[in-house]
Amino acid sequence: MSSDLAIDARGLVKRFGDTVAVDGVDLAVPRGAIYGLLGPNGAGKTTTVRMLTTLLRPDGGQAFVDGIDVAADPHGVRTRIGLTGQYAAVEERLTGRENMEFVARLFHMPKSEGRARSVELLERFDLVDAADRVVKGYSGGMRRRLDIAMSLIARPSVLFLDEPTTGLDPRSRLAMWGLIEELEHDGTTVLLTTQYLDEADRLAQRIVVIDHGTVIANGTADELKDQIGGDRMTVQIRHPESRPLALEALAPFCAGEVDVDLDGRTFHFPIRSGDRVVPNVIRALDDAGVDVLDAEVRRPTLDDVFLTLTGRSAADEHEGVAS
């Protein structure tokens, strides 16, 4: 076992009855890194985090957090981790400050240290004004900030953030992203689970894509995007009736299947790399007598990665649409 890994999991398995929720997950997160665990609802992200944070006993495999075996010494693991779950784990009937000091006491920190650390974190997470108000009146974003502040009280070496922005409004979400990025400067290792591709793209140095309990891809956002081929092109024509002509004209540029939107006149397809694709495509369509409204080339997004890897869109999954 190498000690430069903050999280080292091999072949983790968790079954619930007949369902295999996690089916042999490997994870290797170096110290100080922010890793994203990306997958749709029910992919096994939370179950993996619950095993790594000693809340669930693995049915197979081994995991070390900060060098400690989670199965052999769960108590030791608990002294080194912070966990922020999907549901804000705060005591609503106490004030923000009382919540902080409550957790400090349970970490067996000396009283004065617990107090000082609470003040420090309340300041950092912009909760000073609300510190002596009961949490019940906090907004969703404030609760989530308090939740993370509570997880940081004992300076954990590994912080687990399970869907930290689910249910937040866009502004709170941006603020939360800023806070998570700051954690990197502290040298805290962060394992972040998310079903939002933009979140993983922005925050995580490396992304582990998980689906049906297994890791299906692993790499930086750019590596994942490269893995599925080159750039993507979107072309929109004026008249849906000219679709056959357009498809014929586009064929030489396509490196894969053409995806047609419901409007019947917007096409998405991967392109072969090459210079001056846009003018060439427009010229080809023009020569075929097709009226072009718009044409653009873009880098693949993680959504394209997801679609390619799993055959369905991550967005579909969390909207609850059966594919």
Place this chain on the structure above:
Amino acid sequence: MNRVVWALRDSWTEAMRHLRIIPRNIELLIFATIQPIMFVVLFVYVFGGSIDVPGFANYDQFLIPGIFSQSLVFGSAFTGIGIAEDLSKGLVDRLRSLPMARSAVLIGRTVSDLVRNIITFFVMLVVSFWPIGFRFEGSLVEAVLATMLLLLFSYALSWVQALMGLSVGSVEAANSAGFIWMFPLTFVSSAFVDPATMPGWLEPVADANPFTVVTNAARALYNGNPVGNDALVSVLWSVGIIAVFASLSIRKFNRSTVA
């Protein structure tokens, strides 16, 4: 030894989480105070005039220890509701991921409910003395002993409630499950009437009810009557219930997690 000290400290930290809230929630405080007062006043003035108990010149001296006993036992239902409520929120997951004693979550809850019950007891005691006119006929030591027997039994039932709160799926279910068996437990007993007046088939049930034993012991001590074996038997009941239900509850709480 060190582990035990930490477990006790963690339990107290957890108990304080619940206790700090009591003075803050004025409405809850008012209702929690009114309820025992209502119990005392209603029973005494509604039933007081129409019931005679052999051996007691004044029914109030018979009835009030029974009401103390019943109110404290009812107070134990808060444990199950509180635990079900905690489980329905994310906080318990955080507690499980902390390097604290696991048992502290349950011990803290039962201890805070015991403290709440002590407050309830004092409210009832004040009302019983004035305007009702209840008196300790025995020594103060006997009265303290009687009170401790009642509180110990209600603490034991808190652990039964804890197990139920851990077993049911929701706060609503914990609420009904927690109260429903309290009625037969406290009414098929010696709390309000002499079991000898009950139908022949019911009397042995009431006599065997541990709640009867505890109530009889407390009543004897409050009235300065000979307590016999009842004090010892009621302690044995309470300790036995705590031993069984505390270990079942703590095991259940820990079960799905790494020990």
